[in-house]
Amino acid sequence: MILGDTCTRSCRFCNVKTGKPTEYDNDEPRRTAEAVLNMKLKHVVITSVNRDELKDGGSTLWAETIRAVKNLNPKTTVEILTPDFKGKWDDLKRVLDAKPDVYSHNLETTRRLTKKIRVQASYERSLSVLKMAADHGAYTKTGIMVGFGETYDEVVETMTDALNVGVQIFTIGQYLQPTKNHCPVIQYVHPDEFKKYKEVGESLGLKHVESGPFVRSSYNAGIYS
Numbered sequence: 001m002i003l004g005d006t007c008t009r010s011c012r013f014c015n016v017k018t019g020k021p022t023e024y025d026n027d028e029p030r031r032t033a034e035a036v037l038n039m040k041l042k043h044v045v046i047t048s049v050n051r052d053e054l055k056d057g058g059s060t061l062w063a064e065t066i067r068a069v070k071n072l073n074p075k076t077t078v079e080i081l082t083p084d085f086k087g088k089w090d091d092l093k094r095v096l097d098a099k100p101d102v103y104s105h106n107l108e109t110t111r112r113l114t115k116k117i118r119v120q121a122s123y124e125r126s127l128s129v130l131k132m133a134a135d136h137g138a139y140t141k142t143g144i145m146v147g148f149g150e151t152y153d154e155v156v157e158t159m160t161d162a163l164n165v166g167v168q169i170f171t172i173g174q175y176l177q178p179t180k181n182h183c184p185v186i187q188y189v190h191p192d193e194f195k196k197y198k199e200v201g202e203s204l205g206l207k208h209v210e211s212g213p214f215v216r217s218s219y220n221a222g223i224y225s
Contacts, residue, residue: 002028002065003058007049009120013108013145015178016049024054028061029068036073043222044069047081052120057083059091066098077101079141079221087125089132096136102169103138105129106217107162108145110154117148117183127165134166143171143217149186152193159201159209168207172197173215189213 004023007016025031036044046065051058062082069078079102085091096103107126108114114123126142134140142162146155159170172194177185194211201209210219 001047001049002032003048003051003061005049008052009050009118011108011118011121012183013117013148013175013178015182021049021051021053024061026061029065032065033068033072036069036076041073041076043077043079044073045079045081045218045221048083050083052086056094057085057088057091059085059094062095063098066095066100070099077222079104079218081106081217084121084125084129087122087128092129092132093136096133096138101139102141102221103133104141104143104169104217105133106143107158108143109148110144110150110158111161112154113148113150127161130162130167131165139169140167141169141171141217142167143173143215145173145175146189147175147185147187148183155197156200156204159197159204159206163204163206170201170206170209171215171217171219172201172209172211173217173219174213 004021005017006019006021010018048058066078066080078100080100081104082095084105105126109117111123114121130140130142144158162170174189175185191213194213198209198211
């Protein structure tokens with residue numbers, strides 16, 4: 001995770017510290033690239049907190065990090081999981097122009113539950129970000145958690161929405177409440193239902209659906225890139 005440990009948003013599922021960030025390390029791209037080299041990674045997933053207070057949303061450091069990792073590790077594939085950059089095309093393009101191998105931005109939940117779960121985000125804005133990435137030629141990925149009280153039909157709708165904006169990989173995992181102050185778990189989804197989601201999603205046309213109780217957005221990352 002780059003760009004510090006403090007997020008400017010307060011999503012009700014996430015246990016990352018929320019507040020006013022102070023850290024901005026211009027040397028982070030080099031250090032990240034060296035960490036990938038030292039760990040001899042074949043595939044790396046890079047993510048970050050939201051940095052809404054920055055004029056560029058942190059996109060400049062994002063782009064520099066991708067380039068540094070690729071330059072030092074030319075055989076390593078790079079997957080990125082980014083914020084929405086408030087839907088600003090210039091910031092997103094800056095990141096995409098660094099040519100990550102996989103571009104990921106998570107919807108996290110269904111349309112109906114977005115405002116409850118992702119208080120400062122927008123379902124439509126996230127879809128637009130994914131569409132911009134796909135239209136730019138990126139190999140695009142998104143994911144959601146289940147257990148917030150969504151219906152089966154809403155999950156299928158979300159997969160369909162993602163497919164319609166060019167998403168190729170979709171992940172579905174069980175939400176687990178990190179602290180008592182976060183959203184409660186409404187239901188634990190049976191493994192058979194996860195299996196059905198995978199079958200339905202791939203029948204819709206998604207290239208790959210990774211669906212199971214323990215699946216997270218980086219689950220099996222690299223296998224389908």
